[in-house]
Amino acid sequence: MGRYAIRRLLQLVPVVLGTTFIINYMVWQLPGDPFAGRCGQRPCPDSYVTAMREQFGLDQPILLQYWNFLKNLLTGNLGTDFNGVSVATQLADAWPITIRLALMAVAFEALIGIGAGVLSGLKRGGFIDNVVTISTLFLLSLPIFVTGYLLQWVLGVQFGVIEPTVSDAATIPELIVPALVLASLNMAFTARLTRTSIVENLRADYVRTAVAKGLSNRRVVGVHLLRNSLIPVLTFLGTEVGSLMSGAIITEGIFNIHGIGGLLWRAINGQDYTIVVPVATLLVLVYLITNLLVDLLYGVLDPRIRYE
Amino acid sequence: MTEVLSEQVGRGSHGGALLEVDNLHVEFRTRAGVAKAVNGVTYSVDAGETLAVLGESGSGKSVTAQTIMGILDMPPGKITGGEIRFRGVDLLKLPEDQRRKIRGEGISMVFQDALSALNPVFPVGWQIAEMFRTHRGTSRAEAKKKAIELMDRVRIPAAKDRVNDFPHQFSGGMRQRIMIAMAIALDPEILIADEPTTALDVTVQAQIMGLLAELQRDSNMGLILITHDLGVVADVADKIAVMYGGRIVEHATVHDLYKSPAHPYSKGLLESIPRVDHKGKELYAIKGLPPNLLEMPTGCAFHPRCPYRRDNCVTDVPPLYTISGTRGSACHYWREVIDEG
Numbered sequence: 337m338g339r340y341a342i343r344r345l346l347q348l349v350p351v352v353l354g355t356t357f358i359i360n361y362m363v364w365q366l367p368g369d370p371f372a373g374r375c376g377q378r379p380c381p382d383s384y385v386t387a388m389r390e391q392f393g394l395d396q397p398i399l400l401q402y403w404n405f406l407k408n409l410l411t412g413n414l415g416t417d418f419n420g421v422s423v424a425t426q427l428a429d430a431w432p433i434t435i436r437l438a439l440m441a442v443a444f445e446a447l448i449g450i451g452a453g454v455l456s457g458l459k460r461g462g463f464i465d466n467v468v469t470i471s472t473l474f475l476l477s478l479p480i481f482v483t484g485y486l487l488q489w490v491l492g493v494q495f496g497v498i499e500p501t502v503s504d505a506a507t508i509p510e511l512i513v514p515a516l517v518l519a520s521l522n523m524a525f526t527a528r529l530t531r532t533s534i535v536e537n538l539r540a541d542y543v544r545t546a547v548a549k550g551l552s553n554r555r556v557v558g559v560h561l562l563r564n565s566l567i568p569v570l571t572f573l574g575t576e577v578g579s580l581m582s583g584a585i586i587t588e589g590i591f592n593i594h595g596i597g598g599l600l601w602r603a604i605n606g607q608d609y610t611i612v613v614p615v616a617t618l619l620v621l622v623y624l625i626t627n628l629l630v631d632l633l634y635g636v637l638d639p640r641i642r643y644e
Numbered sequence: 645m646t647e648v649l650s651e652q653v654g655r656g657s658h659g660g661a662l663l664e665v666d667n668l669h670v671e672f673r674t675r676a677g678v679a680k681a682v683n684g685v686t687y688s689v690d691a692g693e694t695l696a697v698l699g700e701s702g703s704g705k706s707v708t709a710q711t712i713m714g715i716l717d718m719p720p721g722k723i724t725g726g727e728i729r730f731r732g733v734d735l736l737k738l739p740e741d742q743r744r745k746i747r748g749e750g751i752s753m754v755f756q757d758a759l760s761a762l763n764p765v766f767p768v769g770w771q772i773a774e775m776f777r778t779h780r781g782t783s784r785a786e787a788k789k790k791a792i793e794l795m796d797r798v799r800i801p802a803a804k805d806r807v808n809d810f811p812h813q814f815s816g817g818m819r820q821r822i823m824i825a826m827a828i829a830l831d832p833e834i835l836i837a838d839e840p841t842t843a844l845d846v847t848v849q850a851q852i853m854g855l856l857a858e859l860q861r862d863s864n865m866g867l868i869l870i871t872h873d874l875g876v877v878a879d880v881a882d883k884i885a886v887m888y889g890g891r892i893v894e895h896a897t898v899h900d901l902y903k904s905p906a907h908p909y910s911k912g913l914l915e916s917i918p919r920v921d922h923k924g925k926e927l928y929a930i931k932g933l934p935p936n937l938l939e940m941p942t943g944c945a946f947h948p949r950c951p952y953r954r955d956n957c958v959t960d961v962p963p964l965y966t967i968s969g970t971r972g973s974a975c976h977y978w979r980e981v982i983d984e985g
Contacts, residue, residue: 539717541760547715548755549826550747551778563765639810640764 341632348624356409359616360402363609364394371418388418392610405613417603417610426599427614433506434588434595438580440508440515441522445573449523450566453530457565458557460535468531472524480583484517484590501592511593518587522576529572533565540564567637574630578623660732661688662866663712663751663834668726670707670890672937673719679937681707683890684726689834689866694857696869696877696898698913699887702934705870708887709836712868713753714743730834749779752832754856756839758819762811768822769795769807775829794825798855817848821855828859834866835859841876853880874913878902883970886910889935889945892964896971906973906982908950944975952977 371380371388389395393404408414414423452472456465475483491513492500502510516523537543538561546560581596588597596615603611635641670682682704689695697705710716712728714735728735730750735743755761763771772794773787782790788807795803798821811819820840827835837856841849857880860867871877877884877898884901886894886909894907905911912930932949935941941948947957957976964972967982975981 541755541757542763544715545755545761546763548713548747548753549775549778550744550749551774552744555778560763560766564763567765638765640812 341628344628344631348628351624352621355620356405356613356617357402359613359620360405361398363612363616364398364401366607392418409614409617414614415610418606418608423610423614426611427596427618430594430596430599431618433593434581434584434597436506436508437511437515437518437584437587437593437595438577440511441519441580442573442577444516444519445523445526445576448519449526450530450569452527453569454534454557454562454565456527457531457534457538465531468527472527475520475524478520480517480521481586481590483520484514484587487513487517488590504594506593506595514587514591514593517590518580518584522573522580526569526573530565530569533568534561537561537565567634570637571630571634574633575627577626578619581622582619660729661690662731663868664688664727664729665708665712666727666729668708668711668728669724670704670711670716671722671724673722674938677938680940681721681890681937682711685887685890685892687885687892687895689868691833691866692860692864693883694860694867694869694881696871696881696884697887698871698874698877698884698910700872700934702937703887704890705887706838707890709753709838709868709870712836713747713751715747715753745779748775748827748832749830750832751834751836752827752830754820754823754827754835754837754840757843758816758823759811759843761823762819764811767808767810768814772822772826772829775826779830790829791825794829795822798822798825798828798859800825816844817852820844820848820852824852824855824859828863828865831863832865834868836868836870838870839872840869842871842873849876856880874917886913889940890937891945891974892972893946893974894972896967900971904982906967906971906978907946907975908952908981909946911981911984912949952980 371385375381375384393401396404412424414427416422417426452464452468456462456468459465478486488500491497498513499510502514542564543556543561546556551560584593584595585597585601587593588595589601592598596618599611600615603609603615665685665687668682668685669680672679672681681702685704685708687695687697697708699705707716707721711721711723712735716723723736726736730746735746738746762768769788769791772791773782773784776782776787776790777784792803792807795807800806800818800821806814811822814822820843824840835856840856841852844852853876856867856869859865867880869877869881881898883895883897885892886901886907888909894901894905894910896906900906901910902914905914909930912928915928916930918927930949935945935948941958943956943958943960944950944962947953950957952975954977960976962974962976964974965978966972967978973981
């Protein structure tokens with residue numbers, strides 16, 4: 337297990353190098369000059385553009401730029417954005433909000449998705465099963481921005497149950513609806529995955545043994561059946577935490593949440609690569625680390641798995 | 645000795661045996677039609693007694709056992725008639741919560757394939773301890789201690805070190821021992837073993853059978869041993885019920901049945917055991933296939949495969965003829981079969 341973890345960590349090195357290089361390369365290759373449009377109605381003077389390019393190292397060859405990026409990343413020096421504001425400060429402000437939003441979304445996925453999946457799997461073909469099947473299909477077929485704008489309009493504008501946009505503080509009650517929107521697709525998928533897994537395991541021999549042991553129905557389902565059925569579900573939820581954070585870009589945009597997604601969104605529109613690159617890099621790292629954790633957790637969930 | 649004990653313990657105030665299956669009928673309602681899996685099965689087991697239920701797959705032997713345990717999948721299964729009396733009380737009429745208490749405490753079951761019958765994600769000790777914790781409310785530590793004692797009792801080497809291991813870390817024989825430890829944890833009065841040795845090596849089979857027989861002797865349990873292997877039962881069983889097409893076609897003491905079977909099917913089973921003195925000769929096999937439960941043959945279900953068949957076998961269902969107090973055969977021509985045997 338320990339050796340496996342170390343090997344997996346070492347495997348991350350080339351992946352991190354490769355992905356960050358691609359991010360750097362792509363971003364600096366995008367058309368349009370990031371400094372040309374920064375002087376209001378007039379085109380910027382050449383001297384200003386040249387000075388800025390020099391200041392941010394854009395005149396250097398790409399490999400050297402990448403080397404400097406890595407050096408700065410490892411020393412924790414993320415510099416300033418094009419407006420001279422510290423990138424590290426902006427990340428520190430935005431990151432906790434996105435983490436809060438993502439964790440709430442995962443909680444909804446787990447509670448509602450697993451709950452609905454278990455109920456529908458236990459009574460296959462029953463009323464709840466039909467409701468769950470139809471509503472998950474509904475959620476799965478709606479793009480996330482439709483769900484988002486719809487809820488914002490219905491709950492925020494029409495009925496006034498929530499504020500249509502989230503304040504700077506981004507408190508937990510404010511984030512409930514955005515987190516539900518962010519969770520919607522994965523929640524529907526979780527419900528379906530749980531249902532399939534429950535149906536499959538319900539006929540397993542060990543469930544019959546549990547009944548024959550004279551255990552209560554509650555214990556047969558809640559302990560023996562659920563513990564086995566949740567293995568693929570928890571694995572799915574874990575691997576999706578990373579993509580949830582990048583998926584937050586759309587949700588944060590809709591509800592005006594000042595998280596990592598909002599930051600990235602504004603930076604891309606403003607062609608401010610000093611923000612885009614570290615944020616994208618962070619998202620990559622989060623994805624890789626959650627994946628590693630899930631792989632290690634898998635062995636805890638299913639003792640039959642051996643790490644070699 | 646066993647006989648005397650069973651008289652005292654088994655026959656309580658209700659007058660019958662400890663466990664009595666009485667004219668049980670079970671059907672499976674499938675899309676293809678109604679499969680009559682169990683058609684009027686009657687047998688009984690007393691404390692300290694071993695009944696071997698013999699038959700090929702589809703003969704209804706396992707379905708009967710599952711109905712006794714109350715773990716039959718319903719639907720598609722449906723109990724259409726009969727009684728299962730345990731200490732004189734009809735289990736089929738008991739509400740579910742009372743039935744649940746009997747499972748594990750009164751009647752317990754060992755399944756065929758221990759690898760799939762044990763829960764893969766819990767340690768074996770935990771699974772044994774669960775019996776004490778749920779039925780008796782025993783504390784975690786105490787239950788674990790008892791689990792280790794049980795693992796010792798079924799002779800798992802180094803039980804103390806292995807109590808936290810998972811089922812997949814054990815060999816097939818050891819897994820079956822764990823299954824047995826779990827089944828006998830609460831000292832049940834009846835133990836049903838459904839093909840407990842089918843998935844095991846021959847040498848391990850003998851060990852497991854020996855263990856079952858020993859445990860049964862020690863705690864005076866009634867044992868129902870379900871098997872398709874006549875070789876397995878000879879040493880262990882007191883009496884045998886042979887099932888075919890959901891019916892008992894012959895019941896007898898082990899001695900009588902081995903000496904001279906009274907039903908052509910039992911005779912066929914005995915003849916298909918490989919024997920040293922028949923070396924070089926072709927092994928006997930019963931002709932034909934087991935009956936299709938959706939379309940049972942008319943008359944005697946065995947008639948399409950029977951060497952003793954006469955015209956009336958095709959039309960008349962043979963009743964279970966009484967041969968002696970302990971013996972019966974569902975063959976019109978049982979006299980002929982016995983005489984030849």
